[in-house]
Amino acid sequence: MSGKSLLLKVILLGDGGVGKSSLMNRYVTDRFDAQSFHTIGVEFLNRDLEVDGRLVTLQIWDTAGQERFKSLRTPFYRGADCCLLTFAVDDLHSFQNLASWKKEFMCYSDVRNPERFPFVVLGNKVDKEEGKEVGEDEARAWCEENGCCPYFETSAKDDTNVGVAFEAAVREVLAAEDQIDHTLLSSTIDLHGNRKVPCSSCC
Numbered sequence: 001m002s003g004k005s006l007l008l009k010v011i012l013l014g015d016g017g018v019g020k021s022s023l024m025n026r027y028v029t030d031r032f033d034a035q036s037f038h039t040i041g042v043e044f045l046n047r048d049l050e051v052d053g054r055l056v057t058l059q060i061w062d063t064a065g066q067e068r069f070k071s072l073r074t075p076f077y078r079g080a081d082c083c084l085l086t087f088a089v090d091d092l093h094s095f096q097n098l099a100s101w102k103k104e105f106m107c108y109s110d111v112r113n114p115e116r117f118p119f120v121v122l123g124n125k126v127d128k129e130e131g132k133e134v135g136e137d138e139a140r141a142w143c144e145e146n147g148c149c150p151y152f153e154t155s156a157k158d159d160t161n162v163g164v165a166f167e168a169a170v171r172e173v174l175a176a177e178d179q180i181d182h183t184l185l186s187s188t189i190d191l192h193g194n195r196k197v198p199c200s201s202c203c
């Protein structure tokens with residue numbers, strides 16, 4: 001096992017209220033707050049873990065899902081090693097919006113190889129069995145069609161699959177490791193940085 005920790009940046013995207021902050025807080029602090037507030041801009045937390053003998057510092061960036069905060073969140077997409085597209089299984093609209101979240105990420109990130117960039121999809125609030133609007137098969141089919149695998153049904157409330165999903169994200173990054181320079185995270189973020197690929201049509 002290598003003694004040096006690998007710094008990986010993963011970013012949670014998805015509609016407001018689907019549970020992005022709750023997933024991050026569950027994973028890092030093992031707490032769940034039924035009365036959480038909307039995120040404004042972005043927040044991040046770190047957690048150290050070991051995956052397949054590799055020491056990893058996972059830097060989890062939680063973004064504001066509400067449309068009005070778009071300009072505050074998009075500058076932070078750069079340097080992400082993995083994107084966790086999140087919806088709530090009791091909210092069909094949040095599932096239908098996954099494609100536009102993926103598009104927004106690709107538009108504002110600095111991904112060098114779009115075909116190989118790792119996405120993980122989380123269908124959160126699976127504890128709400130009665131109000132479920134998105135089935136597992138339907139979600140998996142979307143993931144297959146859109147090259148966004150693997151898929152996990154999660155519950156930040158019950159701690160279902162939360163650790164498994166973040167560890168899967170790390171594995172996805174490690175699998176694509178030769179494509180990525182993990183030392184890219186800088187201490188400052190250029191809010192006016194030029195995107196590598198001009199994006200006139202989507203954002």
Ligand SMILES: Nc1nc2c(ncn2[C@@H]2O[C@H](COP(=O)(O)OP(=O)(O)OP(=O)(O)O)[C@@H](O)[C@H]2O)c(=O)[nH]1
Pocket residue numbers: 014015016017018019020021022023033034035036037038039040063064065066124125126127128154155156157158
């Ligand atoms: N039942 C249930 N409720 C959840 C779960 N995850 C989050 N919630 C609740 O859903 C609400 C919104 O959760 P947040 O984590 O703030 O959602 P968010 O995606 O970060 O929202 P924005 O910051 O607006 O983008 C809160 O009341 C949470 O307690 C879950 O797994 N199950």
